[in-house]
Amino acid sequence: MDFEKLYSERALSMRASEIRELLKISQQPEIISFAGGLPSPDSFPLDIIRKITKEILENDGEKALQYGPTEGLMELREIFAEYLKKDGITATYENVLVTVGSQEALDLTAKVFINKGDVVICGLPSYIGGINAYRAIQSRLEGIPLDNDGMAVSLLEDRIKELQKNGHTLKMIYIIPTFQNPAGVVLSEDRRKHLVEIAQKYHLIIVEDDPYSKLRFEGKSLKSIKTYDDNVLYLTTFSKILSPGFRVAFVVGPKEVIRKLVIAKQSTDLCGPVLPQLISYHFIKDNHVDKHIPLITKMYKRKKDIMMETMEQYFPPGIEWTHPQGGMFSWVRLPESINTMIMFQDALKEKVAYVHGAAFYVDGSGTNTMRLNFSNPSDEKIEEGIKRLAMVIKRNLK
Numbered sequence: 001m002d003f004e005k006l007y008s009e010r011a012l013s014m015r016a017s018e019i020r021e022l023l024k025i026s027q028q029p030e031i032i033s034f035a036g037g038l039p040s041p042d043s044f045p046l047d048i049i050r051k052i053t054k055e056i057l058e059n060d061g062e063k064a065l066q067y068g069p070t071e072g073l074m075e076l077r078e079i080f081a082e083y084l085k086k087d088g089i090t091a092t093y094e095n096v097l098v099t100v101g102s103q104e105a106l107d108l109t110a111k112v113f114i115n116k117g118d119v120v121i122c123g124l125p126s127y128i129g130g131i132n133a134y135r136a137i138q139s140r141l142e143g144i145p146l147d148n149d150g151m152a153v154s155l156l157e158d159r160i161k162e163l164q165k166n167g168h169t170l171k172m173i174y175i176i177p178t179f180q181n182p183a184g185v186v187l188s189e190d191r192r193k194h195l196v197e198i199a200q201k202y203h204l205i206i207v208e209d210d211p212y213s214k215l216r217f218e219g220k221s222l223k224s225i226k227t228y229d230d231n232v233l234y235l236t237t238f239s240k241i242l243s244p245g246f247r248v249a250f251v252v253g254p255k256e257v258i259r260k261l262v263i264a265k266q267s268t269d270l271c272g273p274v275l276p277q278l279i280s281y282h283f284i285k286d287n288h289v290d291k292h293i294p295l296i297t298k299m300y301k302r303k304k305d306i307m308m309e310t311m312e313q314y315f316p317p318g319i320e321w322t323h324p325q326g327g328m329f330s331w332v333r334l335p336e337s338i339n340t341m342i343m344f345q346d347a348l349k350e351k352v353a354y355v356h357g358a359a360f361y362v363d364g365s366g367t368n369t370m371r372l373n374f375s376n377p378s379d380e381k382i383e384e385g386i387k388r389l390a391m392v393i394k395r396n397l398k
C-alpha cells in the first residue's frame, strides 16, 4: 500500500525529533554524549522510591494498578497545589492537571488552542519538543531571538503588529523562562513583567514551560511568569527532580482551560499511570522534594564547573558559551565558518556527541551553534569529552 498518499496533512507536517534520533546514535557505549537532556542516573532517589513503592503496593496495591481519573489523582493535585504556594503561585486542585510528562501538556495546549496557521511565538532557539508539538498541529512558529537575559521581549510588540498587519491570527507565546532549553539563560524580571503586559494587551496565552527552575545552583531565584498573571498556563515536571521515567508532570491554569485540556487528554490516553502518581504524592507528602533537590543541584554545579573549566582550558579562541546558573545545558557559539551539523560526523569519529544548534531554530538559522548537556555524563567523561570536542573544533577551524 502507498501509505504516503494516505497520511493526513498533519502527519506529513510532523518531523522526527532530531534529538531522539541523535540519542540512538549517541547512546553507543563508547561515545561520550553531551547530546541528551537526561538527568544524572546518580540523581535518582532510589532508596526512597524503593521504600515508598513497597508501602504503596502493600497498602494501596489495587488502587495503584487500576485506571485513574483523567485529571490525575485528587491527592496529588491537592498536594501539588499546596506545594506551589511556596513559589508564590495560588492554585487549588481545580487548577491542576497531571500529565504524562510536560511533553503531553505541550501537545494538549496545541490541540486545544491552535488552528492550522495560527501563530505561536517562541524563542530563537527553543526546545525542540515544544517546536514539534506546535508544528505537528500546523501552527506557524515565529521566533524571537534570545540574549543572555532570555527572549528579547523588546522586539516582540513590533513583530506582533507586523504579523497582525499581514492578516495572521496570533494565539500563543511559548517560553522557557528559566535555564532555557537549549540556551541555559534566564529571562530577567523586567522582561517577565513586560512579556505579561504584551500578552495581556494582545490577548495572547503564555505557555510557561518550567522544567528547570528548581535546578538552580547559583544566583537568585526569580518569580515565575505565572505569579504576574493567573491566566498563564504554567507547565512543570518531575522529570528533572525525581524521575523522567515516571512521566509525571503538571499544568497549572484557569479552571476552564484545565477542563478543556482534560477533555483533550481523554482521547489521548484516558489517564496517566497511577503508580508513579502515588509515588510522587508520597514523595511530596513526606517532605522529600526539598531535601532531595539540593543533592541534585550540588552535583550539577560540580559538573557544570568541570565543563566550564575544561572548555576554558582546551577550546580555541573565538568561541563563546553560556555560563548557566542552573539547569542542564550550556550553549556554544562557534565562528560562522563552522556548520555544527556537518561537524557532527567528525565528532562521532572522535566518539563525542552534541546536538547541533539549527535543530532548535524555527527559521533554520543557528548553524554555528550547539547544545551541550552536563547533567548526564560522569565527571571524568565531561572532561574527556570536552577535550575530544576541542580537538574536533580545532580541526574544523582550519
Ligand SMILES: Cc1ncc(COP(=O)(O)O)c(C=O)c1O
Pocket (backbone or CB within 6 Å): 037, 100, 101, 102, 103, 104, 127, 129, 176, 181, 209, 211, 236, 237, 238, 239, 244, 248, 249
Ligand atoms: C523545556 C522542556 N519542556 C518539556 C520537556 C519535556 O519534559 P517531560 O519529561 O516532562 O515530558 C523537556 C524535556 O527535556 C524540556 O526541556
